[in-house]
Every structure is written in structure tokens, then in C-alpha cells.
Amino acid sequence: MSELDPHVHQPTRLRILMLLSGIDTADFNFLLNTLSLTKGNLSSHIDRLEKGGYVEVSKAFVGKIPHTSYRLTEKGRSGLEGYWRAIDEIRASASAQPTGSD
Amino acid sequence: MTRGAEKQTDAQDQDIREIPTWVRRYAENRTLPVVANLVIFLVGFLGIGGLSYLTAWAYVSGHRELAAVSMLFLAAILVFWLWYSFVGGAAITRRITERLYRAEGQVSTGVSPEMVGREAWTRFPVVGFLFMFCIVAHVGLGFMGVLPIRYMQPVSALYVVPLLLYLGTKMRGVGSPFMFLWPALFGLHAILFLVWSPIRFGAKLEMLNMLVPMMGYGLLSALAGHIYSRIALRRLKALAASPPGGDVVEEGEQ
Numbered sequence A: 001m002s003e004l005d006p007h008v009h010q011p012t013r014l015r016i017l018m019l020l021s022g023i024d025t026a027d028f029n030f031l032l033n034t035l036s037l038t039k040g041n042l043s044s045h046i047d048r049l050e051k052g053g054y055v056e057v058s059k060a061f062v063g064k065i066p067h068t069s070y071r072l073t074e075k076g077r078s079g080l081e082g083y084w085r086a087i088d089e090i091r092a093s094a095s096a097q098p099t100g101s102d
Numbered sequence B: 001m002t003r004g005a006e007k008q009t010d011a012q013d014q015d016i017r018e019i020p021t022w023v024r025r026y027a028e029n030r031t032l033p034v035v036a037n038l039v040i041f042l043v044g045f046l047g048i049g050g051l052s053y054l055t056a057w058a059y060v061s062g063h064r065e066l067a068a069v070s071m072l073f074l075a076a077i078l079v080f081w082l083w084y085s086f087v088g089g090a091a092i093t094r095r096i097t098e099r100l101y102r103a104e105g106q107v108s109t110g111v112s113p114e115m116v117g118r119e120a121w122t123r124f125p126v127v128g129f130l131f132m133f134c135i136v137a138h139v140g141l142g143f144m145g146v147l148p149i150r151y152m153q154p155v156s157a158l159y160v161v162p163l164l165l166y167l168g169t170k171m172r173g174v175g176s177p178f179m180f181l182w183p184a185l186f187g188l189h190a191i192l193f194l195v196w197s198p199i200r201f202g203a204k205l206e207m208l209n210m211l212v213p214m215m216g217y218g219l220l221s222a223l224a225g226h227i228y229s230r231i232a233l234r235r236l237k238a239l240a241a242s243p244p245g246g247d248v249v250e251e252g253e254q
Helices: A011-021 A028-035 A039-051 A074-096 B003-017 B019-028 B032-060 B064-100 B118-143 B149-170 B177-195 B208-240
Strands: A025-027 A055-062 A065-072
Touching: A011 A025, A011 A028, A011 A039, A011 A055, A011 A065, A011 A074, A011 B003, A011 B019, A011 B208, A025 A028, A028 A039, A028 A065, A028 B208, A039 A055, A065 A074, A074 B003, B003 B019, B019 B208, B032 B064, B032 B208, B118 B149, B149 B177, B149 B208, B177 B208
Parallel strands: none
Antiparallel strands: A025 A065, A055 A065
């Protein structure tokens, strides 16, 4: 059975990756608003995803304002696919076994 | 795991799996920049039309100074129009987008593979040239009296509808699907105009029969997209909001 990737198997990071998988890029403000997180928490999760190579970070200036945007990398995309495959496998094997509560 | 807990986890997973669909729907339908561009074009068009009329009137009625000033303004608007269309429009649109969506944050859907294909870029100028040729020929025939002015809108639908459909197809996956309403409504208006004349501007305002449907249906389609983006954002926030305790970074992770 496949093991769950610890980078992906965390509720907030999974949501960040799923958000980025539907679009090309998103900025910090969009992720902050959509996920209803604090700046510190979002930064920590993004940092971990960036270090793991799941997310690519681009920093630029729009006029005088710094602008940071994020994009899912190929590793991030395959990590997500692998994660859902593993979840489905776990589900399938769990439903094949009789549960104690039945 | 009990069956109840299993069902709850299934439902949560299902919600998370829907996030990419709704974020894409939201991003594609951020159409306020389209509304802003249509308004800019409308103001430009009205400015050119108004100044052309003023210049002609001032010249005919002997107000030469006024005609000269009016012509200068007309030239300035035309230069701005050309600059906006070919040089500065993209940067201005980007700035408008950033300002309009500053509170929500920026997202991009990327460019579809068809858009970046070399073949597509060589085709765009050809389509643009054909479109300009159709407009010039069409308006020219109208002014020469060959084409009755009341048929201007229905005839324009013969090239406007295919062009909007072409652009909509090329922008698929990047732009709002609601923008397909634009050619559909414009075409429907042309048919109704021929058989029933639902909205008809008469006499000196005949040109509005073309301008109002062109801009009006464009605005309507863009606003429909914008309303849908609000619905998509609400749904997205409900799906993506972190569960209680889910935003906590585990110890040793940082």
C-alpha cells in the first residue's frame, strides 16, 4: 500500500496545493483570504512546501509594492496525484475489511 | 473507524477534491477588467463620434477656430486610441485588474496552449485584418447608401458573431465562458431586428442600433461572469477554509 506524503497529508497544505492545482499562479493575499489563515501560519506552510519543491515562489515588484506569487511545481502535481491515489487505496482496502462497529 | 466517521471523512475529501474546479471557475470569471475595457472603448468611441460631429458643425457654420481646436482633440483621442489598442492597453488592463481585485488577491489561469502556439499568433493578425476590412466595407456601404442603415446591425452580425466565437474559443480555459453569451445575444438581436425590431433607434440615432447591442451585450455577458465569480468565490471559501486546528503548523516543522 502507498504511504501518505507528509508534505501533502496536512489539512492546510493539502488545501494550498489543491488551490494551486486549479490555476496557474496565485499571490499570498489570495491564499490568505481564501484559506482564512493568519499570515504567519500561511508563511510557515508555504515555506515547507517550497523547501520540499512542491511550490515555486516568484518575487517581483509591482510599482513599489513587493508581490509574491506561487505556482505548483511538477513535483507538487505528482505529489497530489500520488496522495489521492494512496487515499483511494486505503479507502478501498478499509471498505473491503469488516469493521468492528458493524 | 465507525461508518459515521468514515462518511464524514469522505464528505471532507470530496469537498477538498472540488477545490481546483471552483478556483478555476472563480479565476476564469473575474470579468471586471472586461467591463472596464468596454467602458474605456465606449468613452473613446463617443469622444471620437462627438468630436467628429462638433468639428464638422464648426467647419460648416464658419467657426474655424473651434473646428481647429476640436480637430486637435480628435487627433489626440485617435492617437491615444491607437496607443491603447496596440501598446499600452495590456499594461493598463493589468493595473486595473490589480486595483479591482486587490482585496481578494491575484490569480492567473495561465495561457491556453492554443494561445501560445505559433500557428495561433500568425492567425490573429489575419483575423484582425479581416475584421477591420469588414467594418470599413460595411460602414462604407452604409454611408454610400448601398446598404440601408436599418440593416447595419443584422449585417454586422455576419462578421461580429464569428469573430467573437473565434476569440471565445481561443480564450477557452482562460476567459469566462459567459462571454459566449455576447455573440449569442448579438446574433439573436440581429434576427429579432429583422423580423420584429424589438429595440429600434430611428432617424439620426440609427448608428446606435449597432453600438448599443455591441456594447450592451458585451457588458451584460461580462457582468454575468462577474456575478458567477462571486458565487464561485463563496463556494471556494467554504470548501477551502481550514478546519479548526488545521492551520496549526506541527512542532518541528518550521
